[in-house]
Amino acid sequence: xxxxxxxxxxxxxxxxxxxxxxxxxxxxxxxxxxxxxxxxxxx
Amino acid sequence: xxxxxxxxxxxxxxxxxxxxxxxxxxxxxxxxxxxxxxxxxxxxxxxxxxxxxxxxxxxxxxxxxxxxxxxxxxxxxxxxxxxxxxxxxxxxxxxxxxxxxxxxxxxxxxxxxxxxxxxxxxxxxxxxxxxxxxxxxxxxxxxxxxxxxxxxxxxxxxxxxxxxxxxxxxxxxxxxxxxxxxxxxxxxxxxxxxxxxxxxxxxxxxxxxxxxxxxxxxxxxxxxxxxxxxxxxxxxxxxxxxxxxxxxxxxxxxxxxxxxxxxxxxxxxxxxxxxxxxxxxxxxxxxxxxxxxxxxxxxxxxxxxxxxxxxxxxxxxxxxxxxxxxxxxxxxxxxxxxxxxxxxxxxxxxxxxxxxxxxxxxxxxxxxxxxx
Numbered sequence: 001x002x003x004x005x006x007x008x009x010x011x012x013x014x015x016x017x018x019x020x021x022x023x024x025x026x027x028x029x030x031x032x033x034x035x036x037x038x039x040x041x042x043x
Numbered sequence: 044x045x046x047x048x049x050x051x052x053x054x055x056x057x058x059x060x061x062x063x064x065x066x067x068x069x070x071x072x073x074x075x076x077x078x079x080x081x082x083x084x085x086x087x088x089x090x091x092x093x094x095x096x097x098x099x100x101x102x103x104x105x106x107x108x109x110x111x112x113x114x115x116x117x118x119x120x121x122x123x124x125x126x127x128x129x130x131x132x133x134x135x136x137x138x139x140x141x142x143x144x145x146x147x148x149x150x151x152x153x154x155x156x157x158x159x160x161x162x163x164x165x166x167x168x169x170x171x172x173x174x175x176x177x178x179x180x181x182x183x184x185x186x187x188x189x190x191x192x193x194x195x196x197x198x199x200x201x202x203x204x205x206x207x208x209x210x211x212x213x214x215x216x217x218x219x220x221x222x223x224x225x226x227x228x229x230x231x232x233x234x235x236x237x238x239x240x241x242x243x244x245x246x247x248x249x250x251x252x253x254x255x256x257x258x259x260x261x262x263x264x265x266x267x268x269x270x271x272x273x274x275x276x277x278x279x280x281x282x283x284x285x286x287x288x289x290x291x292x293x294x295x296x297x298x299x300x301x302x303x304x305x306x307x308x309x310x311x312x313x314x315x316x317x318x319x320x321x322x323x324x325x326x327x328x329x330x331x332x333x334x335x336x337x338x339x340x341x342x343x344x345x346x347x348x349x350x351x352x353x354x355x356x357x358x359x360x361x362x363x364x365x366x367x368x369x370x371x372x373x374x375x376x377x378x379x380x381x382x383x384x385x386x387x388x389x390x391x392x393x394x395x396x397x398x399x400x401x402x403x404x405x406x407x408x409x410x411x412x413x414x415x
Contacts, residue, residue: 007173008166011413012159016152018409019402022263023152026401029255030145030248037248 053095057315065089077214080302088310114308119195124305125188126273131298133277134290138252140393142244151398154364155406156340157183161333174198177410179326182209183333184403186366193407203312204323208330216370220362223338228358233382235357237391253278267408338362363392366403372396
């Protein structure tokens, strides 16, 4: 495998891994945000 | 008399071909309504820059600076135009459908697969440099301003064809996505109903969300911060509730003015010398492949999740994880209705589509971080 191909595969790993980490973080944060800012239920 | 004929005598067949391409872009914009705000100014710009010895671009023989070169240096080289457009796009985005179902965030991530698969394929097949391959891959972000931002930094020589491919394929989402989805899903899968339980998203959540995205992207993918920061600023104008005038200006006047300038200015890269080469053909071919891989990435990810989930996801929703909003979610809903008129998955698809807008910008930032 050529060096440039190795770099391309590394970029794919870093890129897809990075995007999933960011989006999972945002998922967690938005869940928390929704909980913290949920309108209070009236009895 | 010879002065009058100078221009005509210097005219080459390559310039004639480019003028025809300019006419084709205007035809697609006006007649077919494919991204007319960009393709019409770009089409006319393509004709203008291919007149020999014209004053609209800098001529090496005279040294007089052309107006398009001035605009290019001011707006594209500095990345100003795509960033300003992002303020307007941010002001147009409603994160409501995504906040009502944050799980859809994952589909935005999965549908960026096309960017990286295309890069690997370009390197494997063509042997082009990695920055050039990345500039081709970013077309699959289905996000015009991000494509311009990334290609402008990594391979400015490819900026013209990358922009044409990005905006053309975004307009062709209704044609590109359905056959890929049909090939990867069964009729039964396409008929899966998804429960929709609308949550009450508070105004506070809508105001805090763009700020939180900015913090997360700023720390994890700092190179994406110009894009994310401007996008979220636009969204904050929309959601804060006290800047309605600015929000309306960002959505209308700002986007309109920058679109005019952007289309004309990018035409600077549509001269025969820069456009008519093998790389342009590669960009057009791999750009299309990128969109196919994006769609496949989203669908296959949804199918994978279904293996572990009790409540099944309609795999078509995964395909809406691209950035082309709202076109992709509408395509998915149309396909769902075609299979079963009582199936409404638009809100789920819209959630995935909005998350694709965030993920594509993050992907652009990660690409730039890798090289810089």
